Amino acid sequence: MSAGIELWPPQASHHAEQVDLLIGSFGAMVWLLTLPVFVLMTWFTIRYRRSHQVNRQHAPTHNLWVELGWSVIPFLLTLGFYVWATMLFFDIHRPPPDAMTIHVVAKQWMWKYQHPEGAREINDLHVPAGEPVELVMTSEDVIHSFFVPGLRIKQDLVPGRYTSLWFNASRPGRYALRCAEFCGTDHSVMGGNLIVLQPQDYAAWLSRSADGGLDGTLAETGATLFRQMGCSGCHAAASPVRAPALGGIFGRPVALSDGRTVIADEQYLSDAILLPNKEIAAGYPSIMPTYGNVLTAEQVNALVAYLKSTHAAQDSK
Amino acid sequence: MTEPRFEHPPEEAAISYLADGHSLRSWFLTTDHKRIALLYLVSITFFFLIGASAAALIRLDLLTPQADLLTNEGYNRAFSIHGIVMVWFFLIPAIPNVLGNFLVPIMIGARDLAFPRLNLLSWYIYIFSGLLTLYVVVSGGVDTGWTFYTPLSSAYANGAVVATIVAVFISGFSTILTGINFIVTIHKLRAPGMTWGRLPLFIWSHYATSIIFVLATPVLAVTLLLVAAERLIGIGVFDPRLGGDPLLFQHLFWFYSHPAVYIMILPALGVISELITAAAHKRIFGYWFVAIASIAIAVIGFMVWGHHMFVSGQSVYASAVFSFLSIAVAVPSAIKVYNWTATLYKADIAIDAPLLFALSFIGLFVAGGLTGLMLAMLAIDVHVTDTYFVVAHFHYIMVGGSVTAFFGGLHFWWPKITGRLYNETLGRIAAVLILVGFNVTFFPQFLLGYEGMPRRYHVYPPEFQVLHVISSMGAALLAVGYALPAIYLIASLLPGGRRAPANPWGATGLEWTTSSPPPKDNFTEQPVVARQPYDYPLAHPASRDDG
Numbered sequence: 103m104s105a106g107i108e109l110w111p112p113q114a115s116h117h118a119e120q121v122d123l124l125i126g127s128f129g130a131m132v133w134l135l136t137l138p139v140f141v142l143m144t145w146f147t148i149r150y151r152r153s154h155q156v157n158r159q160h161a162p163t164h165n166l167w168v169e170l171g172w173s174v175i176p177f178l179l180t181l182g183f184y185v186w187a188t189m190l191f192f193d194i195h196r197p198p199p200d201a202m203t204i205h206v207v208a209k210q211w212m213w214k215y216q217h218p219e220g221a222r223e224i225n226d227l228h229v230p231a232g233e234p235v236e237l238v239m240t241s242e243d244v245i246h247s248f249f250v251p252g253l254r255i256k257q258d259l260v261p262g263r264y265t266s267l268w269f270n271a272s273r274p275g276r277y278a279l280r281c282a283e284f285c286g287t288d289h290s291v292m293g294g295n296l297i298v299l300q301p302q303d304y305a306a307w308l309s310r311s312a313d314g315g316l317d318g319t320l321a322e323t324g325a326t327l328f329r330q331m332g333c334s335g336c337h338a339a340a341s342p343v344r345a346p347a348l349g350g351i352f353g354r355p356v357a358l359s360d361g362r363t364v365i366a367d368e369q370y371l372s373d374a375i376l377l378p379n380k381e382i383a384a385g386y387p388s389i390m391p392t393y394g395n396v397l398t399a400e401q402v403n404a405l406v407a408y409l410k411s412t413h414a415a416q417d418s419k
Numbered sequence: 420m421t422e423p424r425f426e427h428p429p430e431e432a433a434i435s436y437l438a439d440g441h442s443l444r445s446w447f448l449t450t451d452h453k454r455i456a457l458l459y460l461v462s463i464t465f466f467f468l469i470g471a472s473a474a475a476l477i478r479l480d481l482l483t484p485q486a487d488l489l490t491n492e493g494y495n496r497a498f499s500i501h502g503i504v505m506v507w508f509f510l511i512p513a514i515p516n517v518l519g520n521f522l523v524p525i526m527i528g529a530r531d532l533a534f535p536r537l538n539l540l541s542w543y544i545y546i547f548s549g550l551l552t553l554y555v556v557v558s559g560g561v562d563t564g565w566t567f568y569t570p571l572s573s574a575y576a577n578g579a580v581v582a583t584i585v586a587v588f589i590s591g592f593s594t595i596l597t598g599i600n601f602i603v604t605i606h607k608l609r610a611p612g613m614t615w616g617r618l619p620l621f622i623w624s625h626y627a628t629s630i631i632f633v634l635a636t637p638v639l640a641v642t643l644l645l646v647a648a649e650r651l652i653g654i655g656v657f658d659p660r661l662g663g664d665p666l667l668f669q670h671l672f673w674f675y676s677h678p679a680v681y682i683m684i685l686p687a688l689g690v691i692s693e694l695i696t697a698a699a700h701k702r703i704f705g706y707w708f709v710a711i712a713s714i715a716i717a718v719i720g721f722m723v724w725g726h727h728m729f730v731s732g733q734s735v736y737a738s739a740v741f742s743f744l745s746i747a748v749a750v751p752s753a754i755k756v757y758n759w760t761a762t763l764y765k766a767d768i769a770i771d772a773p774l775l776f777a778l779s780f781i782g783l784f785v786a787g788g789l790t791g792l793m794l795a796m797l798a799i800d801v802h803v804t805d806t807y808f809v810v811a812h813f814h815y816i817m818v819g820g821s822v823t824a825f826f827g828g829l830h831f832w833w834p835k836i837t838g839r840l841y842n843e844t845l846g847r848i849a850a851v852l853i854l855v856g857f858n859v860t861f862f863p864q865f866l867l868g869y870e871g872m873p874r875r876y877h878v879y880p881p882e883f884q885v886l887h888v889i890s891s892m893g894a895a896l897l898a899v900g901y902a903l904p905a906i907y908l909i910a911s912l913l914p915g916g917r918r919a920p921a922n923p924w925g926a927t928g929l930e931w932t933t934s935s936p937p938p939k940d941n942f943t944e945q946p947v948v949a950r951q952p953y954d955y956p957l958a959h960p961a962s963r964d965d966g
Contacts, residue, residue, distance in 0.1 A: 109866065109870070110869075110870070111869065111870045111871050120798070121798050121799065121801075121802055124796070124798055124799060125793060125796075125799050125869075128793060128796065128799070129793070132789045132792070132793075136785055136789065139756060139757065139760050139785070140782065140785075142760050142763075142764075143759075143760050143763060143778065143781065146760070146763035146764050146766065146768075147763060147768055147770065147774075147778065150699075150763060150764070150765060150766045150767065150768050151768050151769075151770055152700075152767055152768060152769050152770075157765075158765045158766070158767060159765075160765075161701060161764065161765035161766070162704065162761070162764075163702045163703075163704060163705075163706075164704060164705045164706065164707075164708075165705075168761075169705055169708050169754065169757075169758075172753070172754070172757045173750050173753070173754055176750075176753060177746070177747070177749075177750050180746050180749075180792065181746070183796060184742060184743060184746055184796065186798075187742070187796035187797045187798040187799060188739050188742060188797050188798075190797070190798035191729075191735065191738070191739075191797035191798045191801060192735060192739075194798075194801065195735050210575070243570070243575060244568075244570055244571040244574075244575050245568060245570075245571065245665060245731075247730060247805060249805070249806075249871070249873060251802070251870065251871025252871075254798075254801070254802040255801055255802070256730050256801050256802065256804065256805065257730050257732075257801075258730050258731045258732055260659075260665055260666065260731070260732050261570060261659045261660070261665065262659025262660070262664070262665070263659070263665075263666075263732060265732040278871065278880065280871065280873050281873070282804075282805040282806065282873040282874075283568070283805055284495075284564050284566075284568070284571070284874075284875040285571065286495075286562070286571060286575055286576065287491050287492050287495065287562070287577075288491055289491075289495070289875060289876070289877075290491065290494075290873075290875070290876035290877040290878050290879065291491075291878060377662070394660070
């Protein structure tokens with residue numbers, strides 16, 4: 103049981119170093135402001151104890167400028183840190199355009215990952231070092247939370263909704279990955295490892311994983327599903343049923359029957375498959391059945407990845 | 420409300436409220452706010468023991484990284500009942516319903532609360548909902564945590580979720596009735612001359628608390644009913660499979676539960692202002708700043724709920740706004756701490772148990788508040804939210820803050836409430852034990868959290884064991900610290916216990932002008948207020964002659 107005491111978590115990314123620097127400097131400022139209060143409190147209590155004869159004349163009862171000073175100055179100092187912390191926070195929500203996308207699906211009590219190249223894994227997640235990785239995440243049941251202490255990041259996975267975050271793990275190694283949102287009986291054993299590999303090791307790992315009988319990339323899996331599940335029956339350009347053609351739809355604006363226009367992102371496409379009556383494309387009848395009981399969250403991810411890979415010119419197959 | 424009239428002519432010594440009837444009926448059907456306060460004191464102590472037993476199970480279980488005492492499900496039920504009982508059946512009623520109930524009318528020179536029967540009804544509702552919670556415990560418990568997050572609570576959790584929700588729902592009425600009673604009493608029953616500017620700060624903080632009671636509690640009630648309805652009949656509000664939105668629950672829940680944090684701390688801030696001034700024998704520094712800070716905390720406290728949801732998937736811009744407002748709400752709290760410290764300057768300080776509790780409170784409240792400021796910083800929160808860092812933070816506020824203030828207040832007003840003096844030496848020992856035990860228990864949890872130990876974990880990686888063992892040992896020390904006052908306070912009630920004079924601390928405030936314990940109608944004649952609060956005579960230098 104003697105694993106020793108580990109007083110600081112490993113820093114697996116530049117962001118982790120930034121967060122440590124932030125809490126370190128903010129902690130230092132907080133101490134600078136607090137220490138005088140504690141010292142004065144103790145000193146006053148001892149000096150002005152009842153049995154001690156000491157000058158107590160002209161004790162002040164109020165002073166507006168003192169009040170404003172100790173209200174406003176610490177507040178302004180704190181606002182500086184607020185700007186810093188908010189910038190860092192916005193960073194982890196703005197993935198660089200070249201980030202690779204890994205889909206994460208959580209369920210009681212496991213993590214499932216789908217790499218763009220088609221590799222799939224459970225609980226342990228392999229990523230390349232020094233490359234931005236965006237996680238697009240959802241849950242099949244309750245709320246979970248993806249937490250890697252070594253990266254100082256955490257994001258809830260919410261059923262019925264996509265959330266995302268990105269990171270760039272710079273140091274190869276194994277980092278603990280834990281569920282941070284209470285999710286029921288086995289919450290405390292819902293974990294795994296983030297395994298950061300050198301890019302060439304990651305490539306080797308990907309090719310080894312592909313030997314496991316997997317059928318192509320995530321988008322290719324999605325293309326197969328698009329035919330198998332009958333999507334192409336209506337959504338192909340030549341289809342007799344009036345349904346929107348979906349080639350190149352990802353990222354484009356879609357006019358809705360209620361007059362709104364939305365961007366066709368992961369959330370919109372997933373909702374269109376699972377809750378087809380939620381947002382209806384303008385000009386089309388609301389005739390699509392829900393696939394909520396037919397498709398798993400991972401199959402939806404594959405379909406979305408497929409739609410993402412198509413272009414308007416080539417049309418949907 | 421009519422003008423208070425006093426039945427006993429002044430020349431006749433009135434019998435104390437404790438001696439005014441000894442039958443069960445005279446207690447259980449009493450409308451005397453002081454007796455109802457004692458009913459509450461006994462009941463919250465009972466629920467504290469229930470919640471503390473669950474905490475003991477948790478701390479014992481966490482001595483080792485494996486599951487050896489409880490099953491995973493058993494552990495989840497232990498921390499759920501710990502949170503539910505401690506929040507709704509101990510912390511929220513503790514100061515307002517015991518000390519507040521006893522002191523609000525006396526401090527403003529009234530004979531009772533505005534609605535004495537409503538006050539009794541409030542206690543019965545509390546007891547009924549508390550018994551329902553006990554039923555939940557014996558019927559197998561609940562495993563949602565005190566936060567009831569959906570869709571876990573509405574679709575997946577095992578156990579008596581609906582019974583728990585109904586219990587918390589019903590307890591809310593008790594809270595609302597107390598809030599209405601305090602607001603009306605403070606507005607309408609102040610003694611002649613008791614202007615708003617002469618109100619003790621204890622009254623200001625209870626006024627602010629009552630506003631939150633009345634405005635926030637209904638939101639919780641409605642939210643929990645929706646969870647129960649989704650669980651029982653499947654109406655889709657929060658469960659996405661039924662077309663609902665799980666984040667809607669979090670918004671509604673924290674719209675209540677963040678102000679509820681201030682429900683737990685504001686009355687404590689009022690207690691500390693009384694303790695500091697009485698020990699210092701000096702006017703509070705910056706009366707109006709301290710008074711208005713309570714109202715500011717109550718108002719801004721309604722606009723910060725989203726800081727519980729920085730990693731939930733809420734808009735990053737909303738998060739930025741909530742982060743800013745959460746920093747702003749720290750300002751009035753800081754003002755209070757600075758003013759208390761300034762009050763000690765050139766004071767005439769009696770270092771007794773109540774002051775030791777008050778100084779402990781300030782230290783722990785500052786630590787809890789500043790770690791709260793760290794949690795308000797977005798990039799820090801992303802790392803430490805839902806970890807032991809948060810657990811440590813809110814225990815510093817709720818236990819280090821509220822419970823320490825409650826103990827301080829109990830020691831300060833014990834002579835007034837019971838007419839007896841307790842053993843002062845034991846009181847000081849208890850104050851120090853609680854301070855040390857508390858820090859040993861909860862400080863290591865800040866480190867655990869930053870290292871990445873999530874909260875609500877039953878089994879954990881072995882590298883966290885050392886800190887968990889330290890924390891559990893601190894909890895044992897803390898338990899001794901809490902048990903000690905129970906012994907000497909009860910001992911003071913035995914025959915032969917030392918009688919308290921009307922004003923053992925030499926404090927100002929109307930409660931010290933009446934006998935200890937007070938007569939049934941609080942005063943033998945209508946008090947008239949002509950002076951500022953905390954109007955202590957100025958100390959003279961070098962001419963003091965202390966024995």
